[in-house]
Amino acid sequence: MDNYDVAIIGCGVSGANIARRLSAYQIKTAVLEKAADVSFGTSKANSGIIHGGFHHNKKYLKARLEMQGSLMFDQLHRELDFPFRRCGIVVAALHDDEMESVEHLYRQGVENGVIGIELCSRERILELEPKLSRDTVGGLYAPGGGIIEPYRFVFALVESAVKNGVKLYTDFKVTAAQYDAEKWTIEADDGRKITARYAVNSAGLFADEVSRVFGGEEFTIKPRKGEYFLMDKQTKARPGRVVFPVPTSVSKGMLVIPTVEGTVLVGPTADTVEDKNDYSTTAVHLEKILDSGKAMIPSLSQNDVITNFAGLRPALEEDFYIEPSKKAPAFIQVAGIQSPGLTASPAVGEYVKDLLKSIGLSLTEKSDWDPLVEERPRSRELSPFDLDKLIAKDPAWGNMVCRCENVSEAEIIQAIKLGHTTLDGIKYFTRAQMGRCQGGFCTYKIIKIIMREAGLSWDAITKHGSSSRILEAQL
Numbered sequence: 511m512d513n514y515d516v517a518i519i520g521c522g523v524s525g526a527n528i529a530r531r532l533s534a535y536q537i538k539t540a541v542l543e544k545a546a547d548v549s550f551g552t553s554k555a556n557s558g559i560i561h562g563g564f565h566h567n568k569k570y571l572k573a574r575l576e577m578q579g580s581l582m583f584d585q586l587h588r589e590l591d592f593p594f595r596r597c598g599i600v601v602a603a604l605h606d607d608e609m610e611s612v613e614h615l616y617r618q619g620v621e622n623g624v625i626g627i628e629l630c631s632r633e634r635i636l637e638l639e640p641k642l643s644r645d646t647v648g649g650l651y652a653p654g655g656g657i658i659e660p661y662r663f664v665f666a667l668v669e670s671a672v673k674n675g676v677k678l679y680t681d682f683k684v685t686a687a688q689y690d691a692e693k694w695t696i697e698a699d700d701g702r703k704i705t706a707r708y709a710v711n712s713a714g715l716f717a718d719e720v721s722r723v724f725g726g727e728e729f730t731i732k733p734r735k736g737e738y739f740l741m742d743k744q745t746k747a748r749p750g751r752v753v754f755p756v757p758t759s760v761s762k763g764m765l766v767i768p769t770v771e772g773t774v775l776v777g778p779t780a781d782t783v784e785d786k787n788d789y790s791t792t793a794v795h796l797e798k799i800l801d802s803g804k805a806m807i808p809s810l811s812q813n814d815v816i817t818n819f820a821g822l823r824p825a826l827e828e829d830f831y832i833e834p835s836k837k838a839p840a841f842i843q844v845a846g847i848q849s850p851g852l853t854a855s856p857a858v859g860e861y862v863k864d865l866l867k868s869i870g871l872s873l874t875e876k877s878d879w880d881p882l883v884e885e886r887p888r889s890r891e892l893s894p895f896d897l898d899k900l901i902a903k904d905p906a907w908g909n910m911v912c913r914c915e916n917v918s919e920a921e922i923i924q925a926i927k928l929g930h931t932t933l934d935g936i937k938y939f940t941r942a943q944m945g946r947c948q949g950g951f952c953t954y955k956i957i958k959i960i961m962r963e964a965g966l967s968w969d970a971i972t973k974h975g976s977s978s979r980i981l982e983a984q985l
């Protein structure tokens with residue numbers, strides 16, 4: 511049995527940031543993730559926005575962590591390999607009576623210390639975002655807001671943490687935990703066990719179940735679904751900035767998001783559902799999304815839609831619940847991490863590190879901690895000359911496996927070597943299967959490369975882990 515100082519349960523963006531932060535200290539840290547890869551929970555299906563800091567009052571922990579987290583992204587972007595851009599956020603008011611709410615958001619942003627926030631006239635907001643409807647009467651501009659590829663962020667954080675000594679266990683669903691002799695013995699559903707002096711519950715939608723396993727507080731996470739349309743890169747309706755409507759009392763509303771990789775996302779809806787695995791989408795909701803998007807950007811067209819999908823918010827109270835448990839010893843709760851959980855996540859890492867210290871974990875910095883991960887070339891970003899140089903060294907760079915997103919065989923092999931051996935893992939790492947044809951042309955090629963490189967037989971290839979086999983034997 512392996513022994514650790516800290517075990518982090520769940521490897522979404524919260525667990526990954528905590529792991530990376532702890533990797534800077536002379537302690538042994540393990541991350542226990544039930545899925546076949548990291549970032550397969552809520553952190554894979556969200557809007558990918560680094561929020562602007564004006565939606566929440568600073569009396570909430572989530573607002574304070576959002577402000578701090580957002581400011582940390584520039585340095586993280588210099589150190590790690592993930593797509594990120596501060597394109598700015600606009601809030602568009604379509605009626606005069608919405609301007610009162612816009613003014614409230616502006617005052618809240620000023621009180622929160624948002625840098626450069628602007629209350630905008632009709633002319634100014636249309637100058638900032640010319641694709642907005644001519645009905646727009648005014649709005650708000652937050653230049654520090656940004657866009658990010660959320661899964662690539664998690665992959666880069668985990669790569670950095672592992673490089674600095676953190677041990678990652680995948681397919682490790684925590685189902686039992688006992689505390690004695692000042693340490694937790696933590697068991698997976700397949701019988702594997704580890705021990706840790708401290709445990710962190712960052713299990714997202716399942717944080718309530720994990721809390722119960724550790725004898726912690728009783729609470730119930732209610733999934734709140736958000737459905738989206740994804741539009742092709744070819745769309746003429748791509749805005750230059752993230753476009754928000756004026757929010758309601760329950761949601762930030764449905765947005766138009768120019769993703770960092772060039773597509774456009776429209777959504778999300780906000781509907782409470784019972785099932786934590788219900789990622790279905792519905793025609794009624796998708797129609798609502800398109801209507802809402804078109805009200806702000808009239809040139810959006812259904813013809814550009816390439817797919818739809820849903821994410822689930824781990825809804826608890828209005829605020830994040832990040833505290834040492836009052837019931838379970840040496841156990842930190844990181845639950846109810848809804849939006850702006852992605853934006854806040856670097857600050858959550860810092861905050862949880864301090865909480866662990868406050869309950870007795872001794873932290874001494876490593877002298878050899880290395881914050882950098884290797885920046886990997888991507889075919890689609892290279893000039894023909896630079897691509898040629900790579901092909902001369904390795905012909906796999908010249909074999910374009912995914913034609914929509916220009917992903918070469920070399921990049922698929924790289925992903926597999928980094929441990930992404932499911933179709934979804936490869937999709938999130940490389941973008942192969944993410945373009946206009948949604949994998950129609952490249953999936954079978956990727957399956958063959960996984961079989962060859964990972965030494966897996968055809969019936970071991972899955973979409974996202976054990977229960978999602980792709981190929982069945984024909985009887």
Ligand SMILES: Cc1cc2nc3c(=O)[nH]c(=O)nc-3n(C[C@H](O)[C@H](O)[C@H](O)COP(=O)(O)OP(=O)(O)OC[C@H]3O[C@@H](n4cnc5c(N)ncnc54)[C@H](O)[C@@H]3O)c2cc1C
Pocket residue numbers: 519520521522523524525526542543544545548549550551552553554555556557558559560561682683684685712713714715716717720735736737778821822823824847848849850851852853854
């Ligand atoms: C529709 C939508 C849009 C959003 N948009 C934004 C946005 O634009 N900007 C923003 O800042 N935030 C946004 N968010 C919020 C953000 O996505 C979340 O706050 C964040 O991803 C939560 O990360 P997490 O690590 O806490 O949870 P998760 O990503 O869910 O990670 C939890 C992990 O725990 C694992 N796990 C569960 N149970 C166990 C167990 N028993 N043993 C081991 N592992 C376990 C899961 O497999 C999972 O990988 C959005 C959320 C949604 C749903």
